[in-house]
Amino acid sequence: xxRQAKASAPAKVILLGEHFVVHGEPAxxxxxxxxxxxxxxxxxxxxxxxxxxxxxxxxxFMNDQFFxxxxxxxxxxxxxxxxxxxxxxxxxxxLETAGVNIKIKSSIPIAAGxxxxxxxxVASAAALCSLFDSDKSKDNIFQIAFNAEKIVHGTPxxxxxxxxxxxxxxxxxxxxPIRRLDIDVDLPLIIGNTGKERSTxxxxxxxxxxxxxxxxxxxxVIKAGGEIVKRSVKxxxxxxxxxxxxLMNINHELLCAVGVSCEELxxxxxxxRKAGALGAKLTGAGGxxxxxxxxxxxxxxxxxxxxxxxxGEALTxxxxxxxVAIER
Ligand code: MEV
Numbered sequence: 001x002x003r004q005a006k007a008s009a010p011a012k013v014i015l016l017g018e019h020f021v022v023h024g025e026p027a028x029x030x031x032x033x034x035x036x037x038x039x040x041x042x043x044x045x046x047x048x049x050x051x052x053x054x055x056x057x058x059x060x061f062m063n064d065q066f067f068x069x070x071x072x073x074x075x076x077x078x079x080x081x082x083x084x085x086x087x088x089x090x091x092x093x094x095l096e097t098a099g100v101n102i103k104i105k106s107s108i109p110i111a112a113g114x115x116x117x118x119x120x121x122v123a124s125a126a127a128l129c130s131l132f133d134s135d136k137s138k139d140n141i142f143q144i145a146f147n148a149e150k151i152v153h154g155t156p157x158x159x160x161x162x163x164x165x166x167x168x169x170x171x172x173x174x175x176x177p178i179r180r181l182d183i184d185v186d187l188p189l190i191i192g193n194t195g196k197e198r199s200t201x202x203x204x205x206x207x208x209x210x211x212x213x214x215x216x217x218x219x220x221v222i223k224a225g226g227e228i229v230k231r232s233v234k235x236x237x238x239x240x241x242x243x244x245x246x247l248m249n250i251n252h253e254l255l256c257a258v259g260v261s262c263e264e265l266x267x268x269x270x271x272x273r274k275a276g277a278l279g280a281k282l283t284g285a286g287g288x289x290x291x292x293x294x295x296x297x298x299x300x301x302x303x304x305x306x307x308x309x310x311x312g313e314a315l316t317x318x319x320x321x322x323x324v325a326i327e328r
Pocket of ligand 1: 159285
């Protein structure tokens with residue numbers, strides 16, 4: 001066993017298909033060049049001590065009990081998935097208990113729909129597998145991070161840990177093998193952050209509830225979401241950004257229909273479209289967080305300015321093919 005190990009994993013944007021992916025439809029998602037980095041080291045006791053610089057929280061778990069150090073008892077909810085990752089890696093290594101320090105640093109906005117929690121879970125799983133000399137394959141890392149998400153978010157689809165693990169552009173459908181879309185297209189996207197934090201688990205539960213109450217109506221909305229994703233592959237392959245933008249707009253309206261948009265997101269989406277975006281939609285769980293706009297190069301500045309004027313923070317990022325990476 002090593003003394004220390006380090007790994008990083010990327011954030012993501014869902015191009016099309018969020019929420020509907022939880023119900024068995026496909027989604028298209030891409031990894032972006034903002035990363036979470038996790039450093040782990042062994043301890044001589046059995047505490048699992050976790051510290052997140054960016055969230056300003058820390059504390060340790062011992063015998064499944066949480067002892068806050070910074071951020072109060074509230075910190076538990078945010079640190080729990082990382083604890084779940086650590087427990088699983090330690091157990092898989094055949095140990096009953098083992099102490100580790102886990103330090104997180106991230107350039108990904110938190111609770112904003114860009115997959116910050118999954119990126120942290122994936123990077124933690126990779127760093128810990130490296131520390132304990134366990135199976136460092138991407139499939140194992142994905143599975144550990146996915147299991148942790150299930151504990152915390154209820155019924156996630158797995159799209160977030162999948163893209164953070166494998167990178168690139170993925171066609172993701174729950175329960176199917178990971179499918180990489182090796183398409184050589186530069187998708188000029190601007191991200192607009194509302195700055196409003198929200199809980200993915202609660203929004204997923206909200207859509208579930210609506211579907212249970214109106215199965216024949218919401219079932220059709222979900223199916224239409226899947227059709228949009230299928231149609232978009234042709235548009236992406238043909239570099240037909242106008243059609244892709246139109247499909248993004250339709251996708252956004254379906255997400256409104258299932259109740260996951262909000263006033264702040266609507267403002268940014270409409271401002272981006274008015275400033276000439278080819279398409280604009282919320283990305284991730286909605287309820288706040290981020291939206292994305294597809295823009296032709298000559299409109300980048302206009303759209304970014306419109307997003308800022310409408311109260312958002314415009315972020316420019318690029319797609320990355322680098323998924324989880326263990327640092328030597
Ligand atoms: C969150 O980034 C994406 C959702 O579809 C939830 C999930 O797929 O687990 C809202």
